[in-house]
Amino acid sequence: MSRLIICLTLLMALPAHADGFISRLLNKPVPGGVAVLALGDAAAAPKVTYQGKRVLVVREEGRQWLAIVGIPLKTPTGQQSALVDGKAVGFKVGSKHYREQRITLKNTQQVNPNADNLKRIERELDEQNRAYAQFSPRQPSNLMFDKPVDGPLSSPFGVRRFFNGEERNPHAGLDFAVGAGTPIKAPAAGKVILVGDYFFNGRTVFVDHGQGLISMFCHMSKIDVKLGQELTRGGLIGRVGATGRATGPHMHWNVSLNDVRVDPAIFIGHFQP
Known part of the structure; x- marks a missing residue:
């Protein structure tokens, strides 16, 4: 006993x-x-x-x-x-503190859009939210991702952002400080499920890695993939730019799980508690 x-x-x-x-x-x-x-x-x-x-x-x-x-x-x-x-x-x-970031934009429409731009933003947001909500049966090829670009991390995930002194949504992705034209590569195999040119995000690509694990890349200068295209790990997605609401060239990467935006740094071993 x-x-x-x-x-x-x-x-x-x-x-x-x-x-x-x-x-x-x-x-x-x-x-x-x-x-x-x-x-x-x-x-x-x-x-x-x-x-x-x-x-x-x-x-x-x-x-x-x-x-x-x-x-x-x-x-x-x-x-x-x-x-x-x-x-x-x-x-x-558990708990985690996210810092603040204050950004000045010359284009005030990117802070307080007019009625026509608001209609466009709502339409584009609905399109992107439908992409984030997808859940395919495919098994992700890997969960330890490669960095989409070879460069240092800059603006982290979760930062509280103030544009021209007005608070807006927190930073939903991770930025890399790299120059215009830098190749953006798939961090894992996946299927291109959305391609667009949006008011805030600029030229944008969504990649479905499987079972609700989705990457989004935006502010691109050039898109090198097509809707429905299958990508291998390391496959070329496009080039870094400054399209949409951006103060300069950089690579912005979102990662979504079960339709929730999470810190991409976790998947590349760079999470900061």
Whole structure:
């Protein structure tokens, strides 16, 4: 009996997260981050949802199923839960401080657009939101991404932004300080699901890596892909520019999970707590 009690105690002491490579890389459970949930080793992949959206599920080689959950930037600290085959599985969201950024724009329409531009912005936002909401059955080729460009990181994810002194949405992606014309390459294999030239984002490409894991690249000077095109890891997407609302050439990259924009730095091993 005592040996049974010891075994049960050891089982209860096991960590809630799998301690494999994917967890070590991606498990950053903060607002705007990612939670990795261990789901056991059933024969079939469990179905997972979070806040009503399907969640990416992968099987780490030689290990159990994992749910890769994107956490919205406005999520309060404390307990959250996902549904795994209809049953709640809890996880804890920690805290993270995001700094402020103040930007001056000469084009005031990019701060307070007129009625015609607002109609355009609403139409374009709806189109992009539909792309973010897609959930394809394809399995991502890799979860440790390559950097889309070879250059230093500049403006980080989550920064509170003030344009001409007026607060607007936080920075939903990660910027790289690189010059105009720098090649932008796919951080992982995927399918081009949206190509456009938008009021705020300029020339833009969305790439679906599988199961709600989506990259968005914007402010490009040139687009080198077509809608529906399949990309290999490292495939050319386009060239860095300063189209849309940009103060100069740079590469802006968004990563979305379960229709939630999360910190791309997590996927390239550059997350800062």
